[in-house]
């Protein structure tokens with residue numbers, strides 16, 4: 001990593017203006033994501049998280065699916081803005097990571113740890129979020145800009161058909177990334193930490 005863990009976490013932002021140039025090879029991106037998959041914790045070590053990494057035409061195809069899907073449910077007037085956002089903020093990048101949870105694994109956890117069965121759907125969301133933040137931060141550290149999107153469940157069926165995704169995988173989030181073309185604005189006022197954090201010490 002170029003930065004310390006804390007620096008990388010602090011640098012991570014949502015980038016809505018991205019380009020397709022790649023300063024890091026696809027192979028190196030995959031290697032980094034592989035390391036994250038191995039290092040990131042999961043509830044009861046379930047290892048239920050799955051990612052699908054789409055580069056090039058596959059990435060473009062995904063955002064085409066999103067546009068086709070949304071065109072059917074929003075008005076033609078509203079779709080003009082939708083299309084513009086998808087083309088400029090997401091499809092314009094060089095790749096997208098799809099985050100899934102393997103529900104076959106999650107269902108088995110419910111059987112194996114029956115006392116906590118009602119918790120495992122929530123734990124799966126937590127586990128996915130851990131992977132999302134780690135990958136988002138790593139992409140930033142590699143010089144990319146990313147955002148986190150949620151066009152699921154609208155796109156689930158078509159995406160699963162397009163890439164022959166296992167039926168037990170549930171789509172959780174989409175993370176388009178690319179070369180940052182602009183710097184995100186200053187973050188909105190932070191809530192005071194003394195309202196968000198309690199410390200008890202001697």
Ligand SMILES: Cc1cc2nc3c(=O)[nH]c(=O)nc-3n(C[C@H](O)[C@H](O)[C@H](O)COP(=O)(O)O)c2cc1C
Pocket residue numbers: 012013014015147148149150184187
């Ligand atoms: C759980 C979660 C869900 C989010 N969903 C979306 C989303 O659907 N679309 C989007 O544009 N941004 C989404 N975001 C991004 C947040 O809006 C963004 O991280 C927040 O405003 C702080 O800005 P920053 O990422 O630049 O630090 C999501 C972030 C989190 C943590």
